[in-house]
Amino acid sequence: MLRSNYCGEVNLKQLGQEVNLSGWVNTWRDHGGVIFIDLRDRTGVVQLVFNPTTNKEVHAVAQSVRDEYVLNIKGIVEHRPEGTVNKNLSTGEIEIKVSSIEILNPSKALPFQIRDDINVAEEVRLQYRYLDLRRPKMFKNFNMRHKVSFLVRDYLDKQGFLEVETPILFKTTPEGARDYLVPSRVNPGEFYALPQSPQMLKQTLMISGFDKYFQIAKCFRDEDLRADRQPEFTQIDIEMSYISEEDIITLTEGLVSYVFKNALGRDIGAPFTRLTYEAAMDQYGTDKPDLRFALPLVNITEIAKNAEYKIFASIAAAGGIIKGLNAKKCGTFSRMEIDNLIEFVKTIGAKGMSWFKVENGKLESNLSKFFSEEIKTEMMKAFKAEEGDLILIIADKPAGANQALDHLRRHLGEKLSLIDKDKFVFEWVLEFPLFGWNEEEKRFDAMHHPFTSPKPEDMQYFDKEPGKMKARAYDLVLNGTELGGGSIRIHTRKIQEMMFKAIGITDEQAKDRFGFLLDAFEFGTPPHGGIAFGLDRLLMLMLKEGSLRDVIAFPKTQKAQCPLSGAPSFAEEKQLRDLHIKVVELPKKEDKNTEQV
């Protein structure tokens, strides 16, 4: 072992003793005579001192050293001289008088400095990820990641859960996200799929009597990336038998509280707020509202549709809604600031936005002539509008208006500093619809997934009005980010078949895709349910990072590439032949898109 201590852990306890340290040159300061080197490892830095009068040879080596050289040194731990103590360092009271030094490996000049406060393009950071990960902040992130995984295992183990691994090479399931396919060499023309989640297998484990299962599971979805979406990500996946919604909610609250308490020292105040899907959509325009701040949405369709403003009337008549929010005290906004807000909602897909300022107790704007005094008074009441407020209104189809207002609400929350960034506000969203209407396919889709149990009291609507049915599902939301969701599952063949039928899956397709699960349901399947939540997202929020990439060691860019390794890349002809795959040019465009046959 080339060290007796970690750099950041040398302190007054070793005073007068010889220590053996290894690490990187964080910074070096040559004063012509004395040289200081801050030696760094994952625990922190310690100051090495080289004095030419006490050891000329060692001093000469120190002179040749540069940033990120890897050193091994021996030296005596000494008190720093009066007045030179550095309170910002854990090792700031001591320094090492070096008696021997070996350069284990030099380093080229760096593409960027190994510091927390760098401002470097993400592309460059990912290309040199090994350097990026040397930064203390990154180590802190991954230390936290380790800790959280450990705490999850610890908590669930204490609750009697069994961690079971499920296969990465699995079966394609056309429902849901696009699959990553893996060709089978020994079965020409056939493909595995990487799992989008271990959903069916964890249910199978319930049928097998494992009773309480969990897994910190890798999941894969071949969809376009976002700041909070990577093609491969990690889920804390949980399933239990003989339970109701309340059991999962209680377990999850206990787990999350345990993790926050032991990883961050924070009490997060379980039980969490609960709201229904309907209330969430109504008040915030989203099924994952950020409850760190208020700024609720107000539906004024019934009031505003009667105004002489044709746009409102026609949208309301076509089944749209007129909805808005009250930006308190924003009546001082300039025309340009308001125009910027309008531009902002347009990028979200809104066609426009109306606004009113409250001036002299009245609603004033370029549109006010279209609104009678009576309507304006009612609108003010609805928005609880006071002098100096700014009312912003969007009229559109419900989904479009809600989406734009949700973004606007969050945008204003940031802009007006309404959000306490130190807070962690959790909530449960309940009473989800079982189905969502798929306009493109002109049929219903499972809103959650097709294994979600309907509420028993809604069974009567299965044939006639599936859109009315509610699911036994629950989503966990933290600070406006969906952390995870789950449900009580269907556990009988009959209801599962009804479900498939409702979303347009034929008996044949069901048998081909999910046949084993349907069969298994007939061999004594216990009622069961579970939850899955994103470990990466949880960490992103705990660490207050803006991107998943800062909590994933080797993440992908928005084009799903790895700048470090260059993946994905072309395969050798022989590999393709073994896999019975031929890459051909797509006939359509003259670009280099290819397809596999």
Added chain:
RNA sequence: GGGGUCGUGGUGCAGCUGGUUCAGCACGUCUGCCUGUCACGCAGAAGGUCGCGGGUUCGAAUCCCGUCGACCCCGCCA
């Protein structure tokens, strides 16, 4: 598939109403000086076909078209 922002020495940025204060600033690198600094300091130096291709023009980092890439968003993500 669509929209937005961006691309200038190793890194981050300025310049972008076209023309020797237009190739500049900061950090980094290199050389020299400096015995108590800790983002040490001081002096000097090297380093860029301004993402790539085409066009307009007497002249393009600057204007136009295309293309590639990064990031953010929409679609998509049960």
